[in-house]
Amino acid sequence: MIINTICIFLVSCGLIFFIGGAVGIIRFPDFYTRMHAAGKGDTCSMILILTGLSLYILHEPTTANFLVVGKILFIALFIMSTSPTSTHALIKAGFEEGIKMWKREDEKEGQE
């Protein structure tokens, strides 16, 4: 029962982060902030959801289920290392291509 509650809490937290990431990709003004939303949201929410799922599987603590949990945790580990790296690589490539950063309207006027 308690485990179920924790599972639901973790998975719904993950979904909220996912929604945040999706909204960020659409609403943020430029490339860098959009990548920020995508990278952060995906990493955090995937880890939360996967942790929730692995807890749910542990209802029946058999050997096979432990193996599945191990695999899920491995996936979480991979996402934790690859997703930020790919975001970093994309942003670095964009920065070296010289994509302009977004600025607020009043700051733009102040500079020009």
Next chain:
Amino acid sequence: MKIIGFITVIITALLLLQAERDFPNWGDPESPASSYRLSQHYITETYHETVVPNMVTAVLADYRGYDTLFETVVIFTAGIAIIGILRVFGGNQAEHKEPQLTKQKPDLILQTTCRLLLPIIQLFALYVVAHGHHSPGGGFQGGVIFGASFILLALCHDLKYAQKWVPERRILNLAGFGVLLYAGFGVAALMFGENFLDYGILTHLLPGSIEEARSHSMLGVEIGVGFTVTAIMFSIYSLLSSNGKMKEGI
């Protein structure tokens, strides 16, 4: 011209939809594919004859070994054709002005992640090849994953760095070796007086009973497929990314 294309598409779609009505329903037990006794034989007898739980692998590598052998040859030929078309040897390099890529310094974060992940990816590729008997997987899939690991290496460092491990010569050797390994299993069966690719007779060479010999030969065949696919995957990437010069690139 656009209207002609549109009309052609519409007519083709109507014809296809018309033909689709003649298909049996999905999972229909009366359909030819389900009622033909060959499928019955595969479903009921595969495990007794080959000790391979995954029917797909058994059909792919044993019952229809010829098919897979020539699929591997097709991949080999495709790789050779791509090398033949794209590879540029010396000559008029000065005439072709390449778009100048901004020379980037090597990125520490990328390289560290690459170094962490690469062995795991390659280990997983080997697992996919070897575990094809029990779960989805096999030579083609594992080979693609293994080739992708080298592509990751080339992306995170550069092409030259990746070619320290898989130089052009070794790519070609590996691709040829894979096909030869596959065909070698067939020829070995011929040597013992059986049909080409009839693995059961290889029980004289491999440990275990006739059924286990078939299972082991399937593994060997899958390894051959894996070699070819790995080599061709990486050669396609390196040719495309370096404009056929195989020197630098992205």
